[in-house]
Every structure is written in C-alpha cells, then in structure tokens.
Amino acid sequence: MADIQAEYLACPIRQVVSRFGDKWSMLVLFMLNRSETGVLRFNEIRRLMTDCSQKMLSQTLKNLERSHLVHREVYPEVPPRVEYSLTDTGRSLMPAVTALVDWGKEHFAEVVTD
C-alpha cells in the first residue's frame, strides 16, 4: 500500500483542477477541438462564446498557451491575424474532456433537481 498522504499531495486532480478548472478553459479547448479546420481566430472564438469577455478570452488563451495545450500563430498582417489550435498535448486531453461532456449530457438531469 502506498503512502496515501504523499500520493495525495502530488495528486493530479489538484493540478488539473487548479489549472483548467476555471470558467472558460475547457470550453475553449472544446471549441478548438470541434472546429473543422482545427484552427480558430480570436474573434471567431469570441463569436462562439458570446458571454466570455474579451479580457477573459485573452487571459484564458494565454494560460492555455503557457501550459502548452494551445498553439498561437501570429500572421503579421494588417489588421492582425492570430490563429489558435490545439497542440498534441492539448489533443491528448480531449478524450477526458469529452468524457466529462458525455457524462453531463447523460446525467446532469439527475443533478439539477434543485
């Protein structure tokens, strides 16, 4: 039997939740994943997520980029064009995210009875 305390303190749940448990991260990943080209521009995401403010989207994307889940490609044009896409690491997270989504679809009715 492993040392439960030590295992707990390095728990991956805590890391994942503290990094991606915010209001918008999973949603952005989901949008990028379901996009047909695999690529979305800043304002395309904004239009998909109308109630996410510009500031929060920018902040969320920066966080995901720092965490190497999202790749940011800048085209030096005017007006500027910036394209976002999932990295390999980002793509590897998607099965877990869609598992959560599927659970939500199937079971959330049992949860929201109040």
Added chain:
Amino acid sequence: MADIQAEYLACPIRQVVSRFGDKWSMLVLFMLNRSETGVLRFNEIRRLMTDCSQKMLSQTLKNLERSHLVHREVYPEVPPRVEYSLTDTGRSLMPAVTALVDWGKEHFAEVVTD
C-alpha cells in the same frame, strides 16, 4: 448542423465545471471512490485531505449531496457518526474523473515547464 449558439449556452461543460470545478469536489469524489469499503466518515476524509478546512469539507460534501453524487447517512449515536458514500450517479462520474487523473499523471510534466 445544429444551432451552435443554442448548443453552447446549454453546454454540459459549463454545468459540470460550475458545479464540480471547485477546489475540493473532485478530490472528495476520488477519495470516496478509492476507499475500500466505499464509505468514509467526516473526519476520515479530513485526515486524508489535511489541507482542506473543516468548513470547506462540510460545504463541499453538502454541495455534492445536494447534487446527488454523494449519499449521507447519519447514525444517531453519541458522539455522532456520519458516513458518506457515492451514489449511483456519483459512481457514474468516476470514469470521467479518472480519465482526467490519468491524463494528469501522463501529461502534466509537459504542462508545468514554467
């Protein structure tokens, strides 16, 4: 093609994240799931999660109970005994949670490079 906006506003990710994306919920579920008997008392969980305050644990358990993921059984003894366990709905969430955990174990090193 479905109406992306409507689909988005009812998105299961938002519901799941807003209900269980807090600091302790997933961790409590995980602890209950891995317990051998499937049952844990309040102070047992506290001892497993030493850095979760009494208040937060109580609050988290109450939230999970309201959401029907956790069952709370009170034994009218002195001193009181209260046992917590996963409901069927709670158990149904576990594959998604462990998917997240497994992803964390495998990929978090790629993420924390700063």
Added chain:
DNA sequence: CGCAATTCCTACTTTTTGGTAACTATGCCA
C-alpha cells in the same frame, strides 16, 4: 481626416471562493 477591423492591454470594481477562529450539542470517562 475620420473611421473600421483586429487583437490585444490596463485600471478599476464587483463577485466568488476559500481560510481562520470560535462556538454548538451530546454524553462518556476520570
């Protein structure tokens, strides 16, 4: 010149979340 488009950034404020410490109730045990 003035405005539009695009992708941000910054200051300020509000809301939400989490933490600390103290208090409750009950009965056993010395």
Added chain:
DNA sequence: TGGCATAGTTACCAAAAAGTAGGAATTGCG
C-alpha cells in the same frame, strides 16, 4: 467538575476570479 471526541455552524476577513470600460497599434478606404 472538567475535558475529550464527533460533526458540524457562524462571523469575519483575505485573496482570487471575473466583469466593465477604455485605450493602443496598424493601415486601407471613402
């Protein structure tokens, strides 16, 4: 009588997350 244990609650405070509003940079277009 005075702890001790269990499972909480409450009031208060600090920190973090999120929202609002405005600015900045670039260049083409009328």
